[in-house]
Amino acid sequence: MLTPCLPSGFTQEEDERAQRALLDAYLADTGTWDLGLWYYSPMTLAFTDHLDARLIVYDCMDELSAFKNAPPQLTERETRLMRHADVVFTGGQSLYESKRRFHHNVHAFPSSVDVAHFAKAREPLSEPDDQTPIPRPRLGFYGVLDERFDAALIGAVAAARPDWQFVMLGPVAKIGPADLPHAPNIHYLGQKSYDDLPRYLAGWDVALMPFAINEATRFISPTKTPEYLAAGRPVVSTPIADVVSRYGESGVVRIAGDAVSFERAIESALDDGRDRAAFIGRVEAVLAGTSWDNTCAAMLAEVKKCAS
Template sequence: MSWAGPFQYEIGKSPHKSAEPAEVVFDEQVPTLLCLSHLRWSFVYQRPQHLMSRFARDFNVLFCEEPVPTEDAQPWLEVRPEENGVQVLIPRLPAGCEGEAAEPVLRRLVDGYLAKLGVEDLLLWYYTPMSLAFTDHLEPKVVIYDCMDELSAFHGAPPQLIERERQLLRRADLVFTGGYSLYEAKRKHHDNAHPFPSSVDVDHFAAARRPQADPADQAEIPLPRLGFYGVIDERLDLPLIAKVAAQRPDWQIVLIGPVVKIDPALLPQRDNIHYLGGKTYDELPQYLAGWDVAIMPFALNESTRFISPTKTPEYLAGGRPVVSTPITDVVRTYGDTGIVRIADSPEAFVTACEAALADAEDRDSLLEKADEILGDMSWDHTWSLMKEKIQCAI
């Protein structure tokens, strides 16, 4: 099928996966799942991408991002096919079309595209309650709210977010949460809430267990290396990183990821702190393979109160010992494992990293413990359990 008018297409390669995208595919015989997300598909490959790629086996998945500006006088909808048949929808809005003024425009764009596709059998999946403003008129079979973070605690959160979430919780048939702390908070407001901590693609990250050449930008960094990958934002404890680097100048701290919502000038600068920028999901195991210890130096603040970091099982799948600050879901899930060490101060963090470096030397024991912890954890398993909940709600 093809369409003209405002529904334009940009067929391009995803910057976070190596596979070329397929042509736009729409199967009129299967239901359509419209996912409304505050995260961009091509930003960091994480929970939404893992789940939507799998749901595309059973649904036409439309992944609608937040709008971006266009120089065009009229709004239009960019449609980009991604792997496994997912269609990424990006509303392009002219200058000045924002806030409440954008809501009816977004509604027309989404409605128009659903009409062009001939969608009759619809499910709605929300990552951001803000999208309710232009989708609350739709009549889906099921409404799912996958609450992966407490978004209202993040820097720059819209003031309407809390009220919009209340509305979404009233409308949702199912609520999934990205961890147990979030589940405990949301189950008070919804009687069909279920915890689904972020999982792991074990085979993907297990590649880090094999000896391999370092990427060019990491190859010249001396050992030992303490590494982190993820978004570098207000959730990271920058003073902690600076103090650890100062106390142990012989250790190299490798930080991988885009810098978001904080001034890059505030990042600690030392000879043994290395910022390598964002990397693709496919590249992460190669970087992880070159680290001695994986670290999670999260700040303890409102933005990290409910997080359940996906990288914990990913680091373990890669065969690396982990040192983390005392994030609640990390402590309760991994704190007694022996290879995920918890530290609540710079001095304790240094001590824990020293112990983790010793753990890394006993590789056979480390890998055995990691595999025991991971068990049958997988995104396929999470996806399967979520599908069961959805079928029960239909």
């Protein structure tokens, strides 16, 4: 993996010119010209669109143009990337339905999970120091706290149930501390490493997905859904389209659209968690055959079709 180190204070245009020069120099030094390009963001076209690649993959995980403070060039660059890509992958069904209109070779690959990693949370694990003092029941969320996070929803439920503790893991981005709900039973513990997530999950009674319903969440397919489930935690989510379509009838994810119904769904999820063996059995049926190995193999098969 190459990570460019650039001077601070560059404009976006200067950043892009510098990255193009660095990449060209690296390719020239190594004599690497038989290229396949795999894009996660159309913005990187700025320093790669001159390269002659025999295969171009666009791995589209989100509708980035709908995010807060999205670069104005993003839509135009995505149009160009779709025109040149050999295959397009999407991170969920809703995104697939959107992108298939613009390309002849689009495939949906909803979020998968490393079951073995998250299943560690099903067993007793040492409690993280910053979570130990927090009473039970604990209702947890991990992820970026940004415009996709329904702050009002969490604030309302926390106010209605001061006996519940809300544990929030993750960085704050594109919103300020004043935009987040604050109460004695809401605990912001900051960003945690992927390796540490099972230790936190092991101490939660219910896992939450309190996403706002807005343009930024219209096409998301949260990776945390199968991760929470693999950890053996009942899930309560707002009605994100891909969550509803994939897990709404699963019996392990409860869907609720407002504060009152979200509170009731959490109560039901707490009941679900009391019979852990039965719940784990339902989870394993839902996650059967779900793994990143299977996803990678299916994606590789599509790439090979394009390369043949």
